[in-house]
Amino acid sequence: MKPAEERKRPIKVCHLITRLIIGGAQENTVYSVWGLSQGGRYEVCLASGPTTGPEGTMVPQVVEAGTWYREFPGLVREIRPWKDLCTLWALVRFFREERFEIVHTHSAKAGILGRFAARLAGVPVVIHTVHGWSFGGYGSRLNNAVFEWLEFLAAHSCDAMIGVADAMGVEAERRRIASRSKFRTIFSGMDLRRFTEAARDGALAERLGITSEDRVAVTVARLFPLKGHEELLEAFPAILREEPRAKLLWVGDGILRTQLVARARELGVADRLVLVGLVQPTEVADYLALSHVLVHLSHREGLPRAVPQGFACGLPAVAYPLDGTPEVVLPGQTGCLVEMGDRPALVDAVVGYLADDVRRRADGERGRSMVLERFSIESMVAGIDRLYRQLLAEQSADGR
Known part of the structure; x- marks a missing residue:
């Protein structure tokens, strides 16, 4: 293989993810594909399984942008042995036919099948990004053991792994999936200007019933299990007693919507809860x-x-001290960390920011400065490009 600097044709890369719902991992993947496609160094394909359901889809945006997109009907989240085996071989054939030099996988299911398929197809460089592990304290012991075993095998079927936080490599080493030396931390890039330049839209506020007197705690997440909406809702009556101007603004949709609305009515706080639904x-x-x-x-x-x-x-942010969150939510600087299940601490943290404008603005500005340094799309793409070049050079030196 010729070093990347000596080549005249683009390097063919395939990014593979299980679903292209509206979510953080998906946005990261799409921005990576778009960024790497600029400049002519890489020819990039984005592949996924079917994307359906209340979480929305990014497929139309991808197609409208002219991205090379391929869908594999059998690539689904659920474990279905026969369908998974068929999808594995479909991926092997695709990788061989297109002669990709790099396969870069994302998410649990696509990450496991994609890494195995890439190795079977003889792809020179195989990389996986860990956006979050598929096991933890919320799953059964058997499920966690199976996923850890599969992740161990898949980790040894790739050349490098990217973590969206240092915590991904730490956890992998703790569970003996892979050593930290196999990981590179590349923070997830986003279009920062859209956020830094955002201003209060009076018409939108009026439509949502949010006044200038309200103090709004916002959550941006799918209305799905393990997203924490239930804990916040149960704490909200106590928040309202401390700060009567408080409102909850939930951006996102999902299967728990009806259940959460019913519970809000039971708690007598439905009039202080604003559900936006799915947004782009x-x-x-x-x-x-x-x-x-x-x-x-x-x-x-x-x-x-x-x-x-x-x-x-x-x-500022209030969050649980899980995974990579403590790397950015710094107590007393950019936000507040509360232990899961500690409702009084959650109430105090939220009320503290809603009631104290000076503290809120100071911590928010420190958070803004941190983000501008670490989370741009350009920085993320440059980090991925450096890793690609390094691995391609190593493969060339090895004669592969």
Whole structure:
């Protein structure tokens, strides 16, 4: 293989992800594909399984942008042995036919099948990005053991792994999946200007019933299990007793919507809960600009994109100290970390920001400065490009 600098034709790369729903991992992947496609060095394909359901889809945006897109009908989240085997061989054939030099996988299912398929197809360079692990304290012991075993095998079927936070490599080494030396931390890039320039939209606020007197705690997440909406809702009556101007603004949709609305009515707080529903990533900043603090209580997240997005809008964050979150939510500087299940601490943290404008603005500005240094799309793409060049050069030196 010739070194990348000596080549005249583009390097063929395939990014593979399980679904292209509206979510953080998907946005990261799409921005990576678009960024790498600029300049002519890489010819990039984006492949995924079918994308259906209440979480929305980014497929139309990808297709309209002219991205080389390929869908594999059998690539689904659920474990279906026969379908998974058929999809594995479909990926092997595709990688061989297109003669990709790099396969870069994302998410659990696509990451496992994609890495195995790439190795079977003889792809020279195989990389996986960990956006968040598929195991943890919320799953059964058997499921966790199976996923850890599969992740161990897949980790040894690739050349390098990218973590969206240092915590991804730390956890991999702790569970003996892979050594930290196999990891590179590349923060998830986003269109920061959209957030730093966002301003309060009076018409949008009026449509949502948000007044200038309200103090808004915003959550940007799918209404799905393990996202923490239930914990925040149960704490909200106590928040309202301390800060009667408080409102919850939830951006996102999902299968728990009906259940959460019913519970809000039972708690007597439905009139202080604003559910926006599903919005496109380009619209998220408009809702953050109406808010005072971002509350992100997900139980499972590599490094939640909503947190740096909130920082870019000048919002401090309240979150659980899980995965990569403590790397950006710094107590007393950019936000507040509360232990899962500690409702009084959650109440105090949220009320503290809603009631104290001086503290809120100071922590929000520190968060904004951090984000501008670390989370641009350009920085993310440059980091991926450097890794690609390094691995291609190593393969060339090895004669592969």
